[in-house]
Amino acid sequence: MSSTNSPERKLAKPPLLAIVGPTAAGKTALAIHLARAFNGEVVNSDSRLFYRGFDIGTAKPSADELASAPHHLIDFLEPEDPFGLADYLDAARKVVSGITARESIPVLAGGAGQYVWGLLEGWNVPRVPPDAELRSELEREARDKGGDVVYARLKDIDPEAAERIDSRNVRRVIRAIEVAQSGANIGPRRTEEPPYDALIIGLKVSRERLYARIDARIDGMLMDGWVDEVRSMVERGIPLSAPAMTGIGYRELAGYLAGERSYADAVHATRRATRSLARHQDNWFSSGDERITWFDGREPESTLRAADGLVSSWLCEAASN
16 A cells, blocks of 8 residues: 555544654654655644744744644634633544545644543533633632642542643633532543544653753744744733633743743743643553553654554555454
C-alpha cells in the first residue's frame, strides 16, 4: 500500500489517529508529518490554540506549518469567548465526522488530557450554565487568598474532579465547582464502546531533557516578542480573567508589565508553571497505558520512520477487516 493514498475501508467505527504526550515533546511536527503522509487533517486538542492573536506564548504552529496540512480548531475564538469541555467535544466530533466523510484521516494532536480522552472515549459531559454570582465570589477568593484555597474547596466537594484538574488552572477549577454545586454529575459518562477505531501514539522524553526543552522554548518565545504580544493584549483591554489570558505565562508577563513583579520573577514563574503542566500531563498519558504506543521523542528521525510503519500497518489492518 502506498502511504500517500487513503485505502478503501469498511469499518464499524471511523478511524482516528491521536498524537499525545507532554508539552514540548514534538507532537506538532509528528502530527503534521503523519497528516501529510497519510492523507490526514490535523485536529487541535490544545485549548491555548483556540484564541486569535495568542500566537507566540502558546507555541501555535507557524503559518508555514498550518499551510502544510489542513488544520482544525485553531484561531476560531475571541479572547473572551467561553469554551468548555462539552463545547470542544461537540466541535471536535463535527470536525472529525467531516474529515472521515472526505475519506481522510483525522489526526488529533495536543496535550489536553480531558479533550483527548473525552473524544476518544466518547464522554457525555453535563451541561451546566455559568453561575455568575458564584463565579465572581470564587474569582475574588482566588485573587485575595490564592488559587490553592479555591482548589482546596473543590477537593472538599468533589475530590474526583480535583484529581483530573491542574490546581494552577483557576478558571477550570472554578468551573468544576460550579458544576459540582449545581447538583449535576461532574464525572463524565463514557459510552460503552469507544466511538473510534483509534491508534494512539505517545511521545516520551526524560524529565531532565523535557525541562531543558521547555526552558529553551520559553527563551525562544521571549526572543520572538512574547512580552510585546502580552502588552498588545493588555492595551486592547483584554482582562486577565479572559479565558485566553489563562494560558501559562500571559498573566505572569502581564504582572511584569503592570509593575507587580520583576521580569525575572515572571519568567521563573512561567517556567515553573510549564513544568507543572508537563507533570500533570503525565497523569493523563501514563507510560503504563496499553492503549498508547510510545516513541522516544529524543530521536525525531527514527520516530518518524517508526510511526510511518505503525500507521501504515494500522491502516492496512483496518482496510482488511
